[in-house]
Amino acid sequence: MAINSAAIRWHGNSLELLDQRLLPTQTVWLTISDSQQAANAIREMVVRGAPAIGIAAAYGLALEAQRLGDNASLPALATAIECLASSRPTAVNLFWALERLQRTAGERTGSELVQALIEDAESIHQEDLAANRRMGEFGAALLSPGATLYTHCNTGALATGGHGTALGIIRSAWEAGTLAGVYAGETRPWLQGSRLTSWELLNDGIPVTLVADSSAGQLMAQGKIDAVIVGADRITANGDTANKIGTYTLAVLAKHHGIPFIVAAPLSTLDSELPDGSHIVIEERDGSEIRQIQGKPVAPAHCPVYNPAFDVTPASLISAIVTERGVIDAPDTSKVLAHLQASH
Template sequence: MTHSFAVPRSVEWKETAITILNQQKLPDVTEYLELTTKEDVFDAIVTLKVRGAPAIGITAAFGLALAAKDIDIKQYLNSSRPTAINLSWALERLSHSIENAISVNEAKTNLVHEAIQIQVEDEETCRMIGQNALQLFKKGDRIMTICNAGSIATSRYGTALAPFYLAKQKDLGLHIYACETRPVLQGSRLTAWELMQGGIDVTLITDSMAAHTMKEKQISAVIVGADRIAKNGDTANKIGTYGLAILANAFDIPFFVAAPLSTFDTKVKSGADIPIEERDPEEVRQISGVRTAPTDVPVFNPAFDITPHDLISGIITEKGIMTGSYEEEIEQLFRGEKVH
């Protein structure tokens, strides 16, 4: 028996504008915004109206296409989220697409076509990641995740959430435990909402419940997405991921990272060299505009943390699953060799 799933698209190209699903308003309001200027695109990325490394890259690619006459905006858009490597990857790919253009019209046509191609490829890439990941799970498994590495963070399917959609289509009955993901609550606002939209069995927990839940609910595995993966396999992902990896190690639970090749940064030797974005302290001092802390309390608000490669049981890509010496396997991957 197979089942379909229905989750709104996060990004769509409309010739003179980019339409995005406003992820700031979820789950209460399903709102779509039209972005028509480079400032609109920059703001949408910085304020998390659009988020998720692949979706950020797709939006920035369309943003560059919107402003074909102003190729200098590449660096402007690239500065909007420094940790997610897909952003600079997509912008670089678009820049290459117009190197031989002889007019502004030709440049814009090339940019639009390349951006659309990135979006189409991302959907297939995510489907393959899901297919590869699904072999790691069996019917009835209970799996934990954090943040939102789902369909609305990509073109479709997602990365870490992709196997759950494919499992739903095959009626495999996986049960997902989603951490809330403080301070911006991507897990509770987005992952829980998205999986429920797709008819997938999901239970929400607060981040501080992870250890107890792993023990009491007999969690089978943890799977997360990634915003950048270093040459040695160290992985940057949403803050709280490192803690989950430590807990998974303590409970002897497999900890998997799911990401496309575009998320790997082979110029970066280790996680120590990955820039970590720090965000507005008000994200921690309040929740949805309601103050929950003293106005002037100092805040440390890193958006990401680094999970060392030795805590990662496997890295799942569209080309296969790496489980051994990550540096060697990542080199093989980028030489075009298939991993197991």
């Protein structure tokens, strides 16, 4: 089955990923043939965004099984699973997708296993798009008419199976006629806000104003922001949320200014195994990402760098978590657990 979305093209037996490192100036699709190439694409940020990472990993494992052919089995895929799992440590969707495909594999071997993994990867892709649509409806209902929103990083069709999580809410609100406009923070060091979010919103005709990350507090103080909406890479049992670095800062600012802070993420991002955010492994990336911007030096080459890819926002700063099953208001452990139980 062929499935095409903004960043992922599946042709039934082959995969293409949009190289998001080159947007918005170049549109280049890379062909992915096996699990190693899929893992490299995830690690090097060709594909990014927790849901899209999970989808790409699922297809990568299916492709590896296809490459093995008659020799395909769950034990034979162990190295591929380990390779994919190590590509990014924070995004829980990656591990969720791999665990789901391993359950699907079971005792199957050969062509039966290949077909089962392909069909399950396709289902993950399709389910994510449908979940984003439902998330968009639930989230848009939280917004007052004529709202102006602030968002961080990129949580749109490029980061998911389509439509988006936080950006999906923004799209749905725009479709419903309840959105006035969006401020997008540039999101250093990879500039997902300036390169990707502004690109997506402009393509959709949604009014967007790009700002430096450090402008958020000033905008809030001026009364220009009605709500902050962000995505998530992992949400723990108590509602603590790991998201792109800079999210925690926005949550503190929003709390100070009395502005709703909304997190949008599919159920697959909720990690009930971790009690709180202190247990989340935070990926630290190479210092060259801070010392350079797209290969151009902006700092001394020998300057030490601290470069965490994510930070953790405590649940106490979050107004609501929106999933495809509804809204968790003022999240805590009991509410997250009730939401998960109601979803089964």
